[in-house]
Amino acid sequence: xxxxxxxxxxxxxxxxxxxxxxxxxxxxxxxxxxxxxxxxxxxxxxxxxxxxxxxxxxxxxxxxxxxxxxxxxxxxxxxx
Numbered sequence: 001x002x003x004x005x006x007x008x009x010x011x012x013x014x015x016x017x018x019x020x021x022x023x024x025x026x027x028x029x030x031x032x033x034x035x036x037x038x039x040x041x042x043x044x045x046x047x048x049x050x051x052x053x054x055x056x057x058x059x060x061x062x063x064x065x066x067x068x069x070x071x072x073x074x075x076x077x078x079x080x
Contacts, residue, residue, distance in 0.1 A: 001029040015066040019045035041065040
């Protein structure tokens with residue numbers, strides 16, 4: 001989250017990908033770092049124990065969210 005906040009503050013759109021188990025932690029860190037507009041990309045938990053096919057489904061789950069986050073520019077410092 002720290003890296004994403006730094007990049008967003010520099011005008012570089014980022015997409016933080018977290019699993020459903022870590023959404024609250026990601027939002028808490030984001031808010032504490034002053035970037036409340038940084039919307040996490042949320043995929044189903046778990047990730048580490050998946051097959052290649054299951055990881056492909058997580059990618060399909062993430063792509064539309066990543067596109068929305070990158071194109072919205074909502075986390076840019078001027079838009080918080």
